[in-house]
Amino acid sequence: MSQFNQGHDTAGLQSIKLDRRQLLRAAAMSAGSLMIPMTLSGCASNVPKGSFDDSMRPNAWLEITPENRFYLTLDRVEMGQGTYTGMATILGEELDVSPERFLLNFAPVGDDYKQPEYGLQITGGSSSVSSNWQRLRRAGAEGRAMLKEAAAKVWNVDVSSVQTDNGDCIHPRTQQRLSYGELVGIAQSISLKSEPELKTQDQFKYIGKQRVRLDAHAKTFGKAVFGIDIEKEDLLFAVISRPEILGGKVGSFNDAAARQSSGVVAIFEVPRGIAVVAKSYWQARKAQEKLEINWVPGEMGLLSSADISALYQQKLADEKGSSIRDDGDWDDAVDAAADVFEATYTAPFLAHATMEPMNCTAWLTKGECHVWAPTQGPDIARALAVKESGLSHDDVHIHTTYIGGGFGRRLSQDYVAEAVSVARHVDKPVKVIWSREEDMTNDPYRPATQHQLSATFDAAGKLTGWKHKLAGPRIIDYFARDAVGAMVPTWVPQMMVNGLSKVAPGYAPDESPVEGAADLPYAIDAVDVRYVHADAGVPVSYWRSVGHSQNGFVVESFIDELAIKSKQDPAAFRRSLLSAHPRHLGVLDAVLAASQWGANKTTSTGEKIYQGVACHKSFNTYVAQVIDITADGNQFKVHRVYCATDCGLVVNPDVVQAQMEGGIIFALTAALYGEITLKDGRVQQSNFHDYKALRMDEVPEIIVEVLASNESPTGVGEPSVPPVAPALANAIYAATGKRLRSLPLRLDV
Amino acid sequence: MKFTVNGKEMSFTGDEETPLLWVIRDEFDLKGTKFGCGKGLCGACTVHLNGSAIRSCVTPVGALANLSVTTIEGIGSAEHPHPLQAAWQALNVPQCGYCQPGQLMSASALLAANPSPTDDDINTAMSGNICRCGTYPRIKKAIHLASDAMAKSVDLAVEVKA
Incomplete structure (x- = not known):
């Protein structure tokens, strides 16, 4: 069990609306008349065995030893989003223990640790705080109530007279004090008669105040253990040559020269390509260079970006699409319109480009399979390791680590499956490491999409109708293939799981392509949102803010176009259509004030500043941004990003601040540079020279305001991403009169 | 070798x-x-x-x-951190943390050569280090904080704890 005495970080990313029951029902029906019981995960499963025999382990998240060590078993993964600090703050609040006192265990795969809304043990959808807010508070309150009862027993006093103070029980009248550790022996046998009451907001000591980031220490001294840092005795290293052609396969290969290379242990074919195992990573790479492989194209042939764009265009022209939202009557709005305004928007494929390239260590030994993986979905990883190893679930153990950037990439478990497929061929632990080039060219990408927008105006110039028809793939079709293995009960035979994984994709619902489009907040009489399924076969996945990443850009750019067409100030125009949405208005007004919207600002050298605004809700968190730029010909410079957010009650103010900053910079990278293109079946970008990331000298000043709120807390890992591209596009329009409707935003093409 | x-x-x-x-x-x-x-x-x-x-x-x-x-x-230990390491903690710089050792090594080479860097000096010295989490604004602040502390002989590690 990993134990770190400091830790925490930012992760957060996906919207996975996978209705487990619906998926299983559909899959079971289509697979014949298989009956799959719908066992729901929850609190019924066993409390995991504590790491110390004499400790108190009242529930799956908390362990207290007699020596006053406090362990948090973290059921979400820490990838930078700060969930370690967040969860320790929530648990510590109700237990009455300072968050900094918690030591960290990463959770094993277990039903208790599933994200309840998804039915999977995944970290995504900016959901860790919202989904654990109640259950971790209850977990802490339960521990505290048991300890108070134990103290009351020892002192022979009424439990209502026992108070707590950061890890101690105290009896004020008699001035007695016992540490939680001293009470563990008695407390662990106490069974509570009723569920303890939770604190009220005015009683919070740590929530809203905790400022120390618990993983900052380990990460400042190079001590945090990421997946790539796993060390084992006799560890071998593997690299895999994967198809250079997207969807391609190995035709033939010659490894005669590679086998002679120094340090090589074995070379063999695995489902993903040709694996080279050597005593060191460098030896594996040197040998790999000597491999001769003939690749043959797969079903996709030699796909290029232009083909995909043409496919989307064709589908949008030919198909009506499925209706996602239908307010009022769009056709009537068109008939009655004095003016119909149309525009087409596009968004490209994007790579995740996490700083820690994909890697995974696997070891098949003594009838067991151990996997060490930086993964956002350990239960899906386990399902794939079961499939690849042929072992039972009980014999497969997934050990999670700190994650060097997730952004959704590590929800796909392809890198785990292939590591196990390699480990089957060797009798020692083996670490598969991807090069940056392999990582970038074999990513499951953020989907490329195409959007047709139309708006109607009446004779008085009033906006009467909005139509948004979009085309793109469904992420669930790729995700469900692997996820289904973690959703069915573990006794379901592998053959049946394999069958389900083939049929599940087409049946599982997927809201992600239309999120941020379907929930258009603006008050418009006729709203028609349609989705056209268009999939060229390029593997896709969740990418920080998912469908909001495209739809936020499209919706918040087009509404700006309509404001300008209506000859209204873009901010005032939005405000006039948001009166039913006070929280949108709240963040919008806050950012307008902070940015001195419309104040005719100049830089210190007298250059005119142009501003763009955007306002978008995602993952139940509201964010508005204003971006200040200057422009000169085809060049523009981003000077400042103002950001206001309402994420409900704030658990860790500085983590919220950091996530807003980080999401903005992540989104600026995408808005300015992000684009994965294909030519003749090959991904054209390979490393940070041609898939650029924002660097220190390009970062604008970022000013964040976090609004006070008593609403339930919501996630912050993703919501600052969607408004960036449209706010910037809107600023570019203000500066140049050029409306950029394709990402990335380039004036010179 | x-x-x-x-x-x-x-x-x-x-x-x-x-x-x-x-x-x-x-x-x-x-x-x-x-x-x-x-x-x-x-x-x-x-x-x-x-x-x-x-x-x-x-x-x-x-x-x-x-x-x-x-x-x-x-460059430093928990007991005797480099001023940058103390500043990194004081300002909660790391997110995923993967790039931070490299960031700290670039920053410590900068401060060794130029104890009082300007923003431009920092941009030049640090623009070879990518952070996908976007911790750049805090890195810049932390370099200034460490630089100031070194100039005034303030022990940031003690300040952080207090």
């Missing part, structure tokens, strides 16, 4: 083309230095060679005879 790492003499007998990165990580078990791009483009592998920041992923170990390498493990 002999060279010093964090003041200790180390030897490596394998392929002299092996990048220093993999030797310090896998032969010397100093895992703080990270692999990011393999082409010297991202800075995650930054270490000091005789005090200057270099990219260890593109530095063949054969070029290092009798030279002195410093890694993240060599």
Whole structure:
């Protein structure tokens, strides 16, 4: 069990609306008349065995030893989003223990640790705080109530007279004090008669105040253990040559020269390509260079970006699409319109480009399979390791680590499956490491999409109708293939799981392509949102803010176009259509004030500043941004990003601040540079020279305001991403009169 | 092949083309230095060679005879952190944390050469280090904070604890 005495970080990313029951029902029906019981995960499963025999382990998240060590078993993964600090703050609040006192265990795969809304043990959808807010508070309150009862027993006093103070029980009248550790022996046998009451907001000591980031220490001294840092005795290293052609396969290969290379242990074919195992990573790479492989194209042939764009265009022209939202009557709005305004928007494929390239260590030994993986979905990883190893679930153990950037990439478990497929061929632990080039060219990408927008105006110039028809793939079709293995009960035979994984994709619902489009907040009489399924076969996945990443850009750019067409100030125009949405208005007004919207600002050298605004809700968190730029010909410079957010009650103010900053910079990278293109079946970008990331000298000043709120807390890992591209596009329009409707935003093409 | 790492003499007998990165990580078990791009483009592998920041992923170990390498493990400890490490904690700089050892090595080389850097100096020295989490604004603040503390001989580590 990993134990770190400091830790925490930012992760957060996906919207996975996978209705487990619906998926299983559909899959079971289509697979014949298989009956799959719908066992729901929850609190019924066993409390995991504590790491110390004499400790108190009242529930799956908390362990207290007699020596006053406090362990948090973290059921979400820490990838930078700060969930370690967040969860320790929530648990510590109700237990009455300072968050900094918690030591960290990463959770094993277990039903208790599933994200309840998804039915999977995944970290995504900016959901860790919202989904654990109640259950971790209850977990802490339960521990505290048991300890108070134990103290009351020892002192022979009424439990209502026992108070707590950061890890101690105290009896004020008699001035007695016992540490939680001293009470563990008695407390662990106490069974509570009723569920303890939770604190009220005015009683919070740590929530809203905790400022120390618990993983900052380990990460400042190079001590945090990421997946790539796993060390084992006799560890071998593997690299895999994967198809250079997207969807391609190995035709033939010659490894005669590679086998002679120094340090090589074995070379063999695995489902993903040709694996080279050597005593060191460098030896594996040197040998790999000597491999001769003939690749043959797969079903996709030699796909290029232009083909995909043409496919989307064709589908949008030919198909009506499925209706996602239908307010009022769009056709009537068109008939009655004095003016119909149309525009087409596009968004490209994007790579995740996490700083820690994909890697995974696997070891098949003594009838067991151990996997060490930086993964956002350990239960899906386990399902794939079961499939690849042929072992039972009980014999497969997934050990999670700190994650060097997730952004959704590590929800796909392809890198785990292939590591196990390699480990089957060797009798020692083996670490598969991807090069940056392999990582970038074999990513499951953020989907490329195409959007047709139309708006109607009446004779008085009033906006009467909005139509948004979009085309793109469904992420669930790729995700469900692997996820289904973690959703069915573990006794379901592998053959049946394999069958389900083939049929599940087409049946599982997927809201992600239309999120941020379907929930258009603006008050418009006729709203028609349609989705056209268009999939060229390029593997896709969740990418920080998912469908909001495209739809936020499209919706918040087009509404700006309509404001300008209506000859209204873009901010005032939005405000006039948001009166039913006070929280949108709240963040919008806050950012307008902070940015001195419309104040005719100049830089210190007298250059005119142009501003763009955007306002978008995602993952139940509201964010508005204003971006200040200057422009000169085809060049523009981003000077400042103002950001206001309402994420409900704030658990860790500085983590919220950091996530807003980080999401903005992540989104600026995408808005300015992000684009994965294909030519003749090959991904054209390979490393940070041609898939650029924002660097220190390009970062604008970022000013964040976090609004006070008593609403339930919501996630912050993703919501600052969607408004960036449209706010910037809107600023570019203000500066140049050029409306950029394709990402990335380039004036010179 | 002999060279010093964090003041200790180390030897490596394998392929002299092996990048220093993999030797310090896998032969010397100093895992703080990270692999990011393999082409010297991202800075995650930054270490000091005789005090200057270099990219260890593109530095063949054969070029290092009798030279002195410093890694993240060599610039400070929990008990005696480098002022930058204290500043990094004070400002909660890390998110995922993967790039931070490289960021700290670039920053510490900068402060050694230029104890009072301007924003432009920091941009120049640090623009070889990518952070996908977007911790740049805090990195810049932390470098200034450490620089100020060094100028005033303030022990940030003590300040942080207090």
